[in-house]
Amino acid sequence: MLTAERYVALLNHYSVPNISEPREVEVALEDLTNLFHCTERNVKLIIRKLQEESLIQWSPGRGRGHRSRLIFQVNRESFLLDFAQRLAKKGEYREAFEFLHQQEEDKAVLENFIHWLNDQFGVEQLTAGKSCKDIFRLPVYRAPLTLDPAKLFYGFDAHLVRQLFDRLVQYDSDQGQVNPMIAHHWDHNEAATEWTFHLRKGVRFHHGKELTAEDVAFTFNRLHNESMNDWLLSTMDRVEAVDPRTVKMVLTQPNWLLPRLLCSSCASIVPADLLSRDPNAYWQLPSGTGPFRLSHWSDNRMDLDVNPTYFLGRAYLDGVSLVFLPDNIPNSSRLKWEQLIGNDSRLPAKAGCDWQKIETLCKGCSLITWNRNKKGPHQSLSFRQAVNLMIDRQGMIAHSGKPGYPARSFIPLGDPSLAFYRHDPAAARQLLEESGYKGEPIRIVTSHTERDDIEWIRTQCASIGIPVEIEYCDKTKMAQTADISKDADGILTTLVFADDEVCELESLLQQDSSIHQHMPQELRQWMNGIVNEVLASPSGERRRALLQQIEHRLLEEAQVLFLVHRLLNIYVHPSIKGVAINNLGWIDFKEIWLTSPHPAV
Structure with missing residues (x-):
């Protein structure tokens, strides 16, 4: 990075235009010591490094009064684009964008870089012999905070957990019913x-161990005793493995x-054997039973490989690679492929008319909650x-440019x-x-993602004489609401509900x-008294009325100010099928399949 910055500094200092032929200038070493803020000896080291990378030719001046000659070998646009591409190939996407954004006059280079980067995403076919693997590569502007189910706070993290793990049961929101998953039957x-x-036979974790009732009991005891999401099992007295295929849960009250x-x-x-043995090592590359297994997880990338023996049927894709891009990239620089998981309502750049638009209304809303445990x-x-x-x-919706509807619930x-x-x-x-x-x-x-809305609210409040001070927090700090809630008068956030009743209770009861x-x-x-009545009622209508x-x-009491229900839009390339937005606002990778032959993406 330092060598690149020095080459750009030379280009800028000598006002070298963007031409294809090498450009020669006369140079005095004294000028370069001032430019690089270093000694003449260090300047010579810098020159040698630039020569080694074939960026310049250098002819030193001989004798007093003779100036040296410097020839620029690589033109400006080619150098900037090549260097940004090299950073991206190493996974240093944030550094690539920061480098290009420093060159404000070179907007064409940024556009070319984005065009190149777009071509790196989408469907990648890897051929080995007679077999062909379909890998789906996507840019993501929010790296997961955790893959520990017991510590989930964000919808994207929950979405990834559902690709790697399974539950005893799953909810079908279209049919409004709970269906079997790991458990093939249950009674009360x-x-x-x-x-x-009662558990299925033959469900295996990614590391090969067969799932048993001991794993279920271990998971629920861990969730009940050690997690911020212990509200899920607040009525549990004990859970026991009756036999390898049977789990019994005894409650303190009807639920x-x-x-x-x-x-x-x-x-x-989660698997009891690995977590009991070494929890820290386990969470670096966790093993679940889901349709995909985690094969790589770093600051720059996450790779998911298909689970070929998944008990609910093998996914079509052979793998998914999520590339973590910096979340502070301007909207104008964002990529068309992010539409598949970015919930962005705008048409992707250079997307053809054959791209399919999928739109759904988000279950949940943005809101402000007031801290009535603080004076003010x-x-x-x-x-x-x-x-x-x-x-x-309505004005806030228009101001943000993101379609939605005013919320009253x-x-x-x-x-x-x-x-x-x-x-x-x-x-x-x-x-x-x-x-x-x-x-x-x-x-x-x-959070920074709510910037448009909070700025609108600040302007509205200022018009009646209420000054609003805004503090932006990153996603890690926002997930630790208990640490920031004491000092805040209010918090603006967005809730996404995967399951109506469950997520509504989560927003009310989760510790953070x-x-x-x-x-x-x-x-x-x-509220806790009403929640107990909710759990004790077998009637869905009565539970809804109580909530x-x-x-x-x-x-x-204006404890909560409901703001907006957002529309979630994605744009899908015609070669990609099976894309639908789930209740977490994302796409399930297991359901994606590809047409053959694949159009160019």
Whole structure:
């Protein structure tokens, strides 16, 4: 990198135009010592290095007053593009983009680099003898925080866990029912306080060991005792392996929702043998039972290889390679292939009219949660209501350029385009006056992905005299909400629901959920009582009504300000089939298949 920067410094210093022929200039060593801020001896070392890389020719001046001659061997555009490509091939994508963005006058080079990088993604066919492997390479702008099911916080991490691991059961949102997965059958006693799960035979972890009831019991005890997602098994008293194929769970109270809870990615089954032996080594390259196994995981890349003996049927793809790109790349520099997993609503650059657009409404929403365990103007109900009435959701949607609908609940209900929300600046000003607000600033914490929305909200609040201080956190810190919630007046985040009831409960009960962290004690105790009724009810309609009670109180107290339900759009190349957006907002790699012969991608 240093050699490249020095060559660019020389090009800039001597204003060398972008021409194809070598360019000669006269040079004094004294000029170069000033340019590189080093001694004449070090300048000579730099020159030698540039010569070794065939970037320059150097003819030293002989005698006093004779200047040296420097010939630039590589023109500017070719050098910049080649160097960025070499960085990318080594996996140093962040460094490549940072290097090119430093050369602001060379926008054509950046465009050429993006075009080249686009061609590195998509379908790659690897031929060995008579066999041919289909590898799908995709750019990702968010590396996973964890692959430990018990520590899941983000939707992308949960999506990857579902490619590598399996649960006892899985939820079919289209049919509204729980279906078998590792467990082929389950039953319960009359009170729903004892549940028995019967396991399939022949389900094997990627390292070869057959899954047994001991692995299930180990997984659930670990989830119950050691994790931020212990709320999933809050009613569990004990779990036992009755025999190698039978697991029995005894509860402290009736829980008719248990099978739905066990559909969560957090309840994915992990191997007791490897985790008990060396947990640190295991999580570097974890072994599950899923349709793909993890073969490589580094800061730059993750490789998934197909599990050829997967018990629910082999995936078509032979492998998936996820390349981690820096998340601060400007939107104008992003790649067309990210549309397959990036949830971006814009048409990819240079995408032809034959690309298929797939659109779905995200289950979940963006929201602000107020920290009522901290002193400040937000302790006033009138203040919180004033902010709620001041936020123009339709304007915020237009400002971000990302299509969606105003939200009045966690989950879109009915036709979202008919959703009613109130934007009333006059009423907001009146409520603000009633609150006794003195003009203190409020501090809202959010992630960089919410930048457009929070900037819109800051402008809206400023128009009625509320200054908003914004703190941006990276995804690691945002996942540790407990560490930042005490100091924040509010947190702006986006929730994505894979399973309606389960994810709604997760947002309310998970230890690191900002909603859970920010509730006052009295509200939290009331909510826990309602949740117990939810779990004890065999009626889906009654459970829905009880959850709506919680939601209505959050609305009435303006504890949570619901903002927007987003539309998720992806654009798919015509050679790729089987692409659909799952409830986590991503595509399941197992369902993808490719046409043959493959069109050029």
